[in-house]
Amino acid sequence: MSTSNIQIIPISQSKIDTVDFNNLVFGTVFTDYMFECDYKDGKWQTPVIKPYGEISMAPSARVFHYGQAVFEGMKAYKDENDDVFLFRPDENFKRINKSSARLAIPEFPENYFFDGLKQLLNLDKDWIKKGIGNSMYIRPFVIATQPAISASPANEYKFMIILSPAQAYYAGEVRVVFAEQYSRAADGGVGFAKAAGNYAAQFYPTKLAHEQGFQQIIWTDANSHEYLEEAGTMNIFFRVGDTLLTAPNNDRILDGITRKSLIQLAEDNNIKVEIRRVTVAEIKEAARKGELKEIFGSGTATVVNPIIGFSHGGESFDLPKIENSYALFFKEKLMNIQYNISEDPHGWRLKI
Numbered sequence: 001m002s003t004s005n006i007q008i009i010p011i012s013q014s015k016i017d018t019v020d021f022n023n024l025v026f027g028t029v030f031t032d033y034m035f036e037c038d039y040k041d042g043k044w045q046t047p048v049i050k051p052y053g054e055i056s057m058a059p060s061a062r063v064f065h066y067g068q069a070v071f072e073g074m075k076a077y078k079d080e081n082d083d084v085f086l087f088r089p090d091e092n093f094k095r096i097n098k099s100s101a102r103l104a105i106p107e108f109p110e111n112y113f114f115d116g117l118k119q120l121l122n123l124d125k126d127w128i129k130k131g132i133g134n135s136m137y138i139r140p141f142v143i144a145t146q147p148a149i150s151a152s153p154a155n156e157y158k159f160m161i162i163l164s165p166a167q168a169y170y171a172g173e174v175r176v177v178f179a180e181q182y183s184r185a186a187d188g189g190v191g192f193a194k195a196a197g198n199y200a201a202q203f204y205p206t207k208l209a210h211e212q213g214f215q216q217i218i219w220t221d222a223n224s225h226e227y228l229e230e231a232g233t234m235n236i237f238f239r240v241g242d243t244l245l246t247a248p249n250n251d252r253i254l255d256g257i258t259r260k261s262l263i264q265l266a267e268d269n270n271i272k273v274e275i276r277r278v279t280v281a282e283i284k285e286a287a288r289k290g291e292l293k294e295i296f297g298s299g300t301a302t303v304v305n306p307i308i309g310f311s312h313g314g315e316s317f318d319l320p321k322i323e324n325s326y327a328l329f330f331k332e333k334l335m336n337i338q339y340n341i342s343e344d345p346h347g348w349r350l351k352i
């Protein structure tokens with residue numbers, strides 16, 4: 001891969017001493033540096049890494065009016081020898097360009113993405129703390145900056161990467177409701193993309209769910225609300241007996257990297273996975289018969305997130321407390337790979 005002559009504007013003084021790394025609130029603290037690259041005159045210009053700070057844009061910038069914006073979520077991990085690793089970053093790179101293509105945003109060059117990530121993480125490496133659970137959350141994103149409010153794709157964009165140190169995150173007990181009225185995504189839409197608007201559209205129904213005592217909504221297909229698809233920021237797995245069920249990817253479901261890694265780990269460990277449409281009716285039936293053993297979400301932020309119960313059609317179900325949970329098994333297996341504790345048979349780690 002060629003290097004890309006990224007310009008670096010140094011900070012005058014690090015902010016690191018002002019941060020309490022034992023009391024981080026997710027996504028609120030940012031490192032010393034950020035990566036920025038503008039698209040104009042038909043091409044991506046020379047990227048720059050500079051002190052983290054505010055950016056200025058015209059109020060007419062298209063992102064504010066039409067939501068032409070996509071993002072990614074990834075993490076860097078530090079092992080006991082202070083080496084830093086990314087987990088399957090090639091997948092994030094492919095996905096942000098897939099998301100961009102769907103929103104008519106020009107694709108970002110591979111060497112800029114990887115050189116930018118590596119140089120940024122090197123500059124901010126003291127912000128990545130050792131120890132299981134500690135990580136650096138990485139947020140690449142692209143926004144339409146052209147100052148013109150006509151409803152068409154912009155001809156100017158900004159690609160940025162910002163870094164936020166994260167601690168192990170305990171979501172508390174998560175109880176979910178299966179969607180019966182609202183939908184997250186529809187056929188032919190943008191559900192498969194990490195498009196900013198997908199998340200804004202979930203806030204209101206999720207707020208209603210919170211008021212009823214649910215932490216999350218499990219979205220169902222928009223046509224019939226009979227098939228279980230995914231959670232708002234996580235893919236979803238059901239364990240019926242000793243078999244795992246998860247929905248196949250389609251244009252409504254985000255193709256999660258954690259999801260595909262868990263499917264591979266399940267195969268490696270002789271756990272049966274069925275990738276097929278999962279009905280609300282079969283999950284309720286399995287719960288009634290005591291065959292539904294676990295439900296869990298998968299995503300970069302929490303890795304695996306166990307769910308303790310669900311509601312649908314006015315009925316509530318509690319999941320049993322079980323020994324040898326798949327959720328915890330997968331969480332440990334995956335984190336051991338991410339933190340360079342175990343072998344990496346599939347070549348998922350990238351050392352920085």
Ligand SMILES: *Cc1c(COP(=O)(O)O)cnc(C)c1O
Pocket residue numbers: 073194230231232233234235254255256257258259298299300301
């Ligand atoms: C990001 C995201 C996921 C999880 O993807 P990972 O690559 O595993 O982090 C799942 N669903 C939605 C809607 C998402 O935005």
